Every structure is written in structure tokens, then in C-alpha cells.
Amino acid sequence: MQVKSAKFIVSCSSAKQYVSEANKSAAPEICVVGRSNVGKSSFINALTGNGKLARTSSTPGRTRLINLFDVNSSLFTLVDLPGYGFAKASKAEKDGWDALIGGYFESSRNLKHVIVLVDIRISPTALDKQMLAYLYHYALPFTVVATKADKLSRAQADRARQTVASELGLGKSNVIVFSSVTKQGLSEVGALIDNALGLQN
Numbered sequence: 230m231q232v233k234s235a236k237f238i239v240s241c242s243s244a245k246q247y248v249s250e251a252n253k254s255a256a257p258e259i260c261v262v263g264r265s266n267v268g269k270s271s272f273i274n275a276l277t278g279n280g281k282l283a284r285t286s287s288t289p290g291r292t293r294l295i296n297l298f299d300v301n302s303s304l305f306t307l308v309d310l311p312g313y314g315f316a317k318a319s320k321a322e323k324d325g326w327d328a329l330i331g332g333y334f335e336s337s338r339n340l341k342h343v344i345v346l347v348d349i350r351i352s353p354t355a356l357d358k359q360m361l362a363y364l365y366h367y368a369l370p371f372t373v374v375a376t377k378a379d380k381l382s383r384a385q386a387d388r389a390r391q392t393v394a395s396e397l398g399l400g401k402s403n404v405i406v407f408s409s410v411t412k413q414g415l416s417e418v419g420a421l422i423d424n425a426l427g428l429q430n
């Protein structure tokens with residue numbers, strides 16, 4: 230998969246709004262989930278080769294809406310979800326995010342694959358495990374991408390990949406080592422998306 234064009238479509242503040250937007254297109258969807266500040270928006274920018282497409286921030290909890298991006302003129306829609314587990318969020322904010330994320334998974338009809346981002350330096354949290362349990366429950370195919378690998382040496386990253394995989398009960402091959410800074414892992418993610426979309430590669 231080579232990204233030729235990537236465009237922001239719309240931000241949705243409710244699952245209802247997402248449904249009405251999604252109904253306008255038959256494009257398959259790939260979504261990105263993960264803990265707040267893990268690097269979801271940076272991942273989308275790295276993948277699309279557009280550093281300014283998704284808004285990134287060093288302040289956790291930046292993305293508060295469901296953001297839709299068109300890739301290669303309806304080849305697929307990339308979905309940037311708000312991060313979970315932002316410790317400083319109020320109860321009302323947390324409930325709002327849960328409703329948005331849960332509402333998205335329950336109403337998405339064209340979702341082909343979920344990319345679960347974890348920080349390669351941090352053992353997956355209870356919330357990451359809960360997310361995986363949720364994805365198994367709904368039989369949604371997913372792959373774990375361990376990002377920020379540029380913060381570790383190659384050897385450390387390889388060990389960390391093993392830790393992340395075993396913590397989540399996955400084989401090592403189900404965890405892609407990635408960095409939005411160095412673009413390490415980009416071709417593996419591209420191949421994964423090709424597969425998810427049923428494209429030849």
C-alpha cells in the first residue's frame with residue numbers, strides 16, 4: 230500500500246454523527262486506538278506521510294473527537310479515536326470518551342481492522358487488556374503496534390516487543406515495532422493494511 234493522497238474528512242463529536250458521516254461512504258475503515266498520548270495521531274501522520282494531517286500534542290487527551298481521514302480517494306478511511314485512560318480527565322469526560330469509542334465500535338459497519346497502539350517502553354495496562362478483550366468479544370481483527378521504538382536500542386526494542394506480546398497473550402509476530410520518528414515498521418503496517426483490505430501486495 231502506498232499512500233498517494235490523504236485528506237481530513239470530518240470530526241465527529243458523537244457516535245450518531247459518525248453514523249451519518251459513515252453512511253455517505255462505502256469505504257472500508259481502519260481505526261487506531263490506544264492509551265491517551267501513546268502516539269495515535271503521530272502514527273496516522275507517519276502512515277500518510279503528512280506531518281500535519283492529524284493534530285498531535287505532548288498534552289495527553291488531545292484528540293477528543295472521532296476524526297475521519299480519506300486515503301487514496303476512498304481506498305479506505307483512517308479513523309483516529311480519542312485515547313483512553315487519560316488520568317486527569319474528569320468523570321464526565323471519561324464517560325464521554327467511553328461512549329464515543331464504544332459507540333464507534335458498535336456502529337461501524339465497514340471496520341476491517343483495528344490497530345492497537347501501545348508504548349513499547351511501557352507494559353500494556355489493564356485498559357489495553359480490556360480493549361483487547363473487547364475486540365475479541367466483538368470478533369474484530371486487530372494488530373498491536375508498539376510505537377516510540379526510537380526511544381530504545383534495537384536490542385531493547387526486540388526484548389520489549391516480546392514483553393508486550395506475552396503480556397497481551399499474543400505471539401511476537403502479532404506485534405509490529407514502530408516509530409513515527411524514524412518510520413521503522415512502516416512497510417509492515419502497509420502490508421498489514423493491504424491484507425486487511427484484501428489488496429494484492
Ligand SMILES: Nc1nc2c(ncn2[C@@H]2O[C@H](COP(=O)(O)OP(=O)(O)OP(=O)(O)O)[C@@H](O)[C@H]2O)c(=O)[nH]1
Nearest residue numbers: 265266267268269270271285286290291292312409
Ligand atoms: N519519540 C517519539 N515520540 C512520539 C512518537 N509518536 C508520538 N510521539 C510523541 O508523543 C506525544 C503524543 O503523540 P500523539 O500522536 O499526539 O498521541 P495521541 O495518541 O494521538 O494522543 P491523544 O490524542 O491525546 O490520545 C507527542 O509529543 C508526540 O510527538 C514516536 O514514535 N516517537
Ligand SMILES: [Mg+2]
Nearest residue numbers: 269270291292
Ligand atoms: Mg491524538
